[in-house]
Amino acid sequence: MDTGFLPFTRPDIEPSTIEGVAEVLRSGWLASGPWVERFEQALSDYLGGRPVRVVTSGTAALELALAVAGIGPGDEVLVPAMTFAATANVVVRAGARPVFVDVDPVSRNLLVEDAERAITPRTRAIMPVHFSGLPADMAAIRTLARQHHLRIIEDAAHAIGSRIEGRPVGSTDDLACFSFHPNKNMTSIEGGAIVLNDADEAERVERLRFHGIRRTPEGMIDIVEAGGKYNLPDVNARIGHDQLGRLDAFNTKRRRLAGHYFSILERLALPVTLPARGDEGHSWHMFQLLIDFDALRLTRPGFIAAMRERGIGIGVHYPALHETTLYRGYNPRPCPNASRVGRETVTLPLFPAMETTDVERVCTALSEVLRGS
Numbered sequence: 599m600d601t602g603f604l605p606f607t608r609p610d611i612e613p614s615t616i617e618g619v620a621e622v623l624r625s626g627w628l629a630s631g632p633w634v635e636r637f638e639q640a641l642s643d644y645l646g647g648r649p650v651r652v653v654t655s656g657t658a659a660l661e662l663a664l665a666v667a668g669i670g671p672g673d674e675v676l677v678p679a680m681t682f683a684a685t686a687n688v689v690v691r692a693g694a695r696p697v698f699v700d701v702d703p704v705s706r707n708l709l710v711e712d713a714e715r716a717i718t719p720r721t722r723a724i725m726p727v728h729f730s731g732l733p734a735d736m737a738a739i740r741t742l743a744r745q746h747h748l749r750i751i752e753d754a755a756h757a758i759g760s761r762i763e764g765r766p767v768g769s770t771d772d773l774a775c776f777s778f779h780p781n782k783n784m785t786s787i788e789g790g791a792i793v794l795n796d797a798d799e800a801e802r803v804e805r806l807r808f809h810g811i812r813r814t815p816e817g818m819i820d821i822v823e824a825g826g827k828y829n830l831p832d833v834n835a836r837i838g839h840d841q842l843g844r845l846d847a848f849n850t851k852r853r854r855l856a857g858h859y860f861s862i863l864e865r866l867a868l869p870v871t872l873p874a875r876g877d878e879g880h881s882w883h884m885f886q887l888l889i890d891f892d893a894l895r896l897t898r899p900g901f902i903a904a905m906r907e908r909g910i911g912i913g914v915h916y917p918a919l920h921e922t923t924l925y926r927g928y929n930p931r932p933c934p935n936a937s938r939v940g941r942e943t944v945t946l947p948l949f950p951a952m953e954t955t956d957v958e959r960v961c962t963a964l965s966e967v968l969r970g971s
């Protein structure tokens with residue numbers, strides 16, 4: 599696609615997936631059924647065999663992970679100040695307190711030394727976000743969690759298919775949550791998954807996602823806790839199952855396009871801060887620059903409008919969470935790097951159906967807008 603408007607992201611659904619959805623619709627089984635089981639098994643195989651349960655969103659997965667970890671009133675949870683709202687909102691909804699931790703300005707991942715400073719006797723868990731698909735420093739996070747008896751709840755919404763220590767993100771530690779929202783590296787429209795440690799935790803998620811129901815050995819229904827309603831429909835599972843089969847190819851293409859951005863932007867030497875390069879384990883959910891708009895006498899809305907005039911969609915991911923109206927009320931610790939990223943970040947178009955010519959188009963527009971021509 600060389601002409602027309604280039605959005606910052608776009609999902610890629612094959613005709614065979616559309617036909618697969620029609621098959622599910624014709625089957626008469628529309629709620630959670632055989633495709634949920636197949637999708638869960640395929641995710642578990644992909645993630646090295648740990649139990650996986652799918653739910654209606656990444657946010658639902660995080661909420662259930664906090665419940666499985668037993669997080670509640672009086673507890674504190676370490677959350678990076680640069681992430682999507684859901685990471686902190688689920689902590690508040692569990693009745694606990696999010697404690698913000700600063701991030702590295704280039705990797706955008708949480709600074710483990712700042713996490714250590716934020717620990718109090720009430721700290722129960724740490725929620726690393728693998729920002730833009732670049733794995734966080736899990737070795738250091740693991741050590742910190744062991745020393746302070748913290749649960750690790752990975753918000754891996756950006757990182758399906760990322761790899762760390764030679765293994766898939768989500769396969770190496772405690773609880774991990776994925777999102778299959780259409781903007782993510784694979785989609786089930788809405789949907790999410792939670793990776794668990796054992797069969798007991800998996801059973802707990804099954805109850806929490808479906809009314810607290812437990813089947814008795816005689817096939818009757820018992821209610822053992824006040825569960826909610828977070829089960830994924832089979833139509834979504836069918837889409838997610840197909841997308842998982844294409845995920846590695848999607849991510850290979852994303853890495854290639856990111857490499858093309860680097861080669862052009864390094865040559866152009868524009869007044870921007872490039873993201874961390876990462877390695878083959880980076881799944882490139884987003885390609886983001888930091889731009890010091892004040893120094894260039896520009897504004898971010900003005901920049902976005904100028905790029906839009908040139909047919910290029912720009913995203914902003916994200917405002918610094920500790921500076922939002924809700925979280926200012928939590929008397930947050932200062933997180934200056936997250937503040938800077940929140941002010942300066944822009945997300946360039948990156949999705950598997952793009953071609954290298956699209957990357958070149960984006961870079962040409964960037965150069966025009968930043969050099970004021």
Ligand SMILES: *Cc1c(COP(=O)(O)O)cnc(C)c1O
Nearest residue numbers: 655656657682684755777778779
């Ligand atoms: C997308 C996202 C979520 C939430 O996922 P949904 O499926 O939209 O509920 C959580 N955390 C991060 C970092 C995300 O990007």
